[in-house]
Amino acid sequence: MEKKPYLTPKQEKVLNFIRERIGERLPPTIREIGKELGFKSTGTVRDYLKALIQKGLVRRMNNKSRAIELTERASFKIPIIGTIMAGKPNLAYEEIQGYVSADDLFLGRLGFDDVFALRVKGDSMIDAGILDGDVAIIKKRPDANNNDIVAALLENNEVTLKRLRSKSGKFHLEAANVNYPPIFEEFKVIGRLITVIRKY
Amino acid sequence: MEKKPYLTPKQEKVLNFIRERIGERLPPTIREIGKELGFKSTGTVRDYLKALIQKGLVRRMNNKSRAIELTERASFKIPIIGTIMAGKPNLAYEEIQGYVSADDLFLGRLGFDDVFALRVKGDSMIDAGILDGDVAIIKKRPDANNNDIVAALLENNEVTLKRLRSKSGKFHLEAANVNYPPIFEEFKVIGRLITVIRKY
DNA sequence: ATATATACCACACAAATGTGTGGTATGTCA
DNA sequence: TGACATACCACACATTTGTGTGGTATATAT
Numbered sequence: 001m002e003k004k005p006y007l008t009p010k011q012e013k014v015l016n017f018i019r020e021r022i023g024e025r026l027p028p029t030i031r032e033i034g035k036e037l038g039f040k041s042t043g044t045v046r047d048y049l050k051a052l053i054q055k056g057l058v059r060r061m062n063n064k065s066r067a068i069e070l071t072e073r074a075s076f077k078i079p080i081i082g083t084i085m086a087g088k089p090n091l092a093y094e095e096i097q098g099y100v101s102a103d104d105l106f107l108g109r110l111g112f113d114d115v116f117a118l119r120v121k122g123d124s125m126i127d128a129g130i131l132d133g134d135v136a137i138i139k140k141r142p143d144a145n146n147n148d149i150v151a152a153l154l155e156n157n158e159v160t161l162k163r164l165r166s167k168s169g170k171f172h173l174e175a176a177n178v179n180y181p182p183i184f185e186e187f188k189v190i191g192r193l194i195t196v197i198r199k200y
Numbered sequence: 201m202e203k204k205p206y207l208t209p210k211q212e213k214v215l216n217f218i219r220e221r222i223g224e225r226l227p228p229t230i231r232e233i234g235k236e237l238g239f240k241s242t243g244t245v246r247d248y249l250k251a252l253i254q255k256g257l258v259r260r261m262n263n264k265s266r267a268i269e270l271t272e273r274a275s276f277k278i279p280i281i282g283t284i285m286a287g288k289p290n291l292a293y294e295e296i297q298g299y300v301s302a303d304d305l306f307l308g309r310l311g312f313d314d315v316f317a318l319r320v321k322g323d324s325m326i327d328a329g330i331l332d333g334d335v336a337i338i339k340k341r342p343d344a345n346n347n348d349i350v351a352a353l354l355e356n357n358e359v360t361l362k363r364l365r366s367k368s369g370k371f372h373l374e375a376a377n378v379n380y381p382p383i384f385e386e387f388k389v390i391g392r393l394i395t396v397i398r399k400y
Numbered sequence: 401a402t403a404t405a406t407a408c409c410a411c412a413c414a415a416a417t418g419t420g421t422g423g424t425a426t427g428t429c430a
Numbered sequence: 431t432g433a434c435a436t437a438c439c440a441c442a443c444a445t446t447t448g449t450g451t452g453g454t455a456t457a458t459a460t
Contacts (some may be wrong), residue, residue: 008406026264027226029226029265029447029448030447030448031446039406039408041411042410042448042449043410043451043452044407047406047408051406055423062448063447064226064268064416065448067448107310129330129331129398169370192400194398194399195398195399198397200349200392200395209439229417229418231417231418240438242419243419243420243438244438246418247437248421248437262455263419264446265416277438324408402434402460403458403459404457404459404460405458405460406455406457407457408453410453411437411452412449413449414444415449416446416448418443419444419445420441420443420444421434421440422439422441424440425438425439426436426437427435429444430431430434
């Protein structure tokens with residue numbers, strides 16, 4: 001993971017403004033940057049952009065309005081400060097190990113087309129760490145394998161989240177909670193669980 | 201939740217192209233839309249934009265290049281197809297209850313500045329559904345209360361994820377696993393757990 | 401002393417982009 | 431028939447936007 005190169009305070013401000021505007025869905029024009037930062041000349045802004053490009057933080061397309069992009073290097077990342085050893089803590093605070101982008105954490109580079117969400121209700125998957133109220137992100141039409149957690153359509157036309165198991169060539173569904181018996185009826189796998197999100 | 205109004209096939213195509221380009225971080229110009237869709241006149245594209253604006257799917261700013269926005273109504277959402285009753289399934293498939301935007305699910309409208317991530321290692325929080333390998337999103341400098349799960353800095357300068365408990369006016373930390381004893385030593389709350397994300 | 405980087409401005413010009421007006425053709429509804 | 435909506439095109443024009451050239455001034459490094 002490359003570190004961010006040194007930026008002068010003003011360069012930092014320009015970069016932050018660009019980041020902000022991109023976050024608001026419309027990258028700024030050169031003149032908009034100048035107006036925000038108090039520069040009276042477009043040339044000044046171009047000098048800053050040139051510096052940011054040279055430092056590898058910004059990319060541009062020629063002759064296209066607002067065509068300013070942030071590179072990987074400059075795009076916002078959430079720092080992973082350490083691995084929490086939930087059992088025995090063993091990592092010092094402030095030791096930044098790397099970065100994850102919010103996108104990567106969330107859905108990665110999946111297309112959205114074949115993804116949907118289900119809110120989990122009940123405790124039948126509690127031993128797999130899936131709790132009542134969690135949001136389950138499901139990828140449709142997957143190649144679901146033995147032991148994958150899947151969303152399955154049951155005979156009564158209802159959906160459930162269970163672990164897919166095969167036993168002597170036949171698939172069935174298992175809860176992750178001893179209080180729930182396995183399901184041997186007919187079912188159709190709708191999708192595979194790819195992500196669980198829980199908000200507190 | 202409003203439903204999407206009826207769109208002609210071409211209007212749908214225009215909308216999709218705009219959505220696509222916004223996804224790639226740069227909304228299109230009128231001429232870019234025309235070129236993509238095969239319209240030879242800017243007027244044609246303007247007619248389509250007018251229709252989409254009238255149907256409440258698009259917003260624009262005057263005299264600003266690329267200033268095309270999708271409204272809430274048109275912006276992409278992950279459908280919540282139902283609440284999974286992980287215990288007893290009780291909801292029909294395809295009954296779309298509403299939508300969540302990816303942003304909402306993930307971090308919501310939090311600023312990123314005071315948020316960081318920790319990867320959980322170990323099983324001390326397993327009874328709270330937090331597993332080895334999960335990513336814990338932590339908000340710094342929070343008002344952490346009794347029973348919140350917090351990231352805490354211990355005396356040996358290490359970080360741990362535990363539940364904050366108060367007993368007769370004094371705070372201590374508790375694991376969510378009977379095999380781990382409570383921690384009564386001095387500690388400092390770094391932040392409060394706001395989100396857990398698990399990828400399969 | 402010279403080079404190099406930062407930190408700006410002015411201004412002309414070209415290209416991209418949005419706006420406005422006015423067309424044609426086709427079909428539907430009353 | 432007339433009114434209206436959809437579905438386009440042509441083209442002039444204004445504005446925005448990017449580009450290019452050429453400045454000034456200050457500080458630091460070699």
